[in-house]
Amino acid sequence: MDIRTLSRKLGLSITTVSRALGGYSDVSDKTRTRVEKFAKKYNYSPNPNASRLASGKSKTVGFIVPLYGLNANLLNQSSFFEFIAGMNSKIHSEDIQFFMMFANNVEEEIKAYEKLIHVQKVDKIILHNLKTNDYRIKILKKNKIKFVTWGRTKDLKNNSWVDLDNEGSVNLIMKYLIERNHKNIGYINIVENYNFAFQRQQGYIKSLKKNKIKFNKKYYLTVKTEEPEQSASLIKKMLKKNPEITALICSTEYSGVGAIKACKELGKEIGKDISIITFDGPVVETLTSPALTAVRHPRKEMGLKALNMLLDMDKKNYKPQSFLAKPLIIDRGTVHKI
Secondary structure (H helix, E strand, C coil), X not given: CCHHHHHHHHCCCHHHHHHHHCCCCCCCHHHHHHHHHHHHHCXXXXXXXXXXXXXXXXXXXXXXXXXXXXXXXXXXXXXXXXXXXXXXXXXXXXXXXXXXXXXXXXXXXXXXXXXXXXXXXXCEEXXXXXXXXXXXXXXXXXXXXXXXXXXXXXXXXXCEEEXXXXXXXXHHHHHHHHCCCCXXXXXXXXXXXXXXXXXXXXXXXXXXXXXXXXXXXXXXXXXXXXXXHHHHHHHHHHHHHCCCCCEEEXXXXXXXXXXXXXXXXXXXXXXXXXXXXXXXXXXXXXHCCCCCEEEECCHHHHHHXXXXXXXXXXXXXXCCCEEEECCEEECCCCCCCC
């Protein structure tokens, strides 16, 4: 069947049918759904991905990467490429069509999802950097797209996910510091609407309680930016007011960069006068002086697990799966014993 015949059966113009199948936003959801149902019924599609409309199954995976907010520097992080590398061998061995797109703001991200869903006809997506009440979930559910999330939130139930053990990571860090006799431990967090930030905060608070150390709000700092210059200024003020702090936990590597700057400006020798520990990434591993002791996670394994979960969703009686990546500490000499 050609598009003229399909248009005639629908009682619509060729232009409307073409734009409906092309995912253009000027076509109503009602019309688009009607056109897609007819296209599926008659096994018609204007692109090489046609058979997927009829079969309802595909090995076509989409991954949209937000490059704004906390992810502005994502392409400079080896951990991100480790995640992609984890999927790579499976993509080739299973002959998977993999579409990766980038977005510099929310508007671009929404358009990217529309293109993946309505133009590329992707039926499986990996959702990166999940937030509480994430608007992207509504888009995916509305279009009946199968998805796995990188991250998890309490408001999202019965879905498959992979994630870092954020709370467990901070528990491990606190144990590491307390074993070295640190009790006045400062914590540098990012805004808590990011779920990983909330989970890491909980690890800090619960570990204090477990070890009978009173929570001191003067030792807790929330920064609203990933810019090291700004976080350095806030950390410097905290350390000036609370010189008894012997260790800093930085919940992101960029706040770790800010902590290094603050300590140097105050004349504190890192690893001797004060300890700093953070979450691993290429910046604190190779680009800072000193390189920071940090928690590392198996991102490559996370990538493979996420892709396997997506492919398993085509199986009968599929049940949601989860994978929590366990942390380990890479000692680079910036935590001292007191």
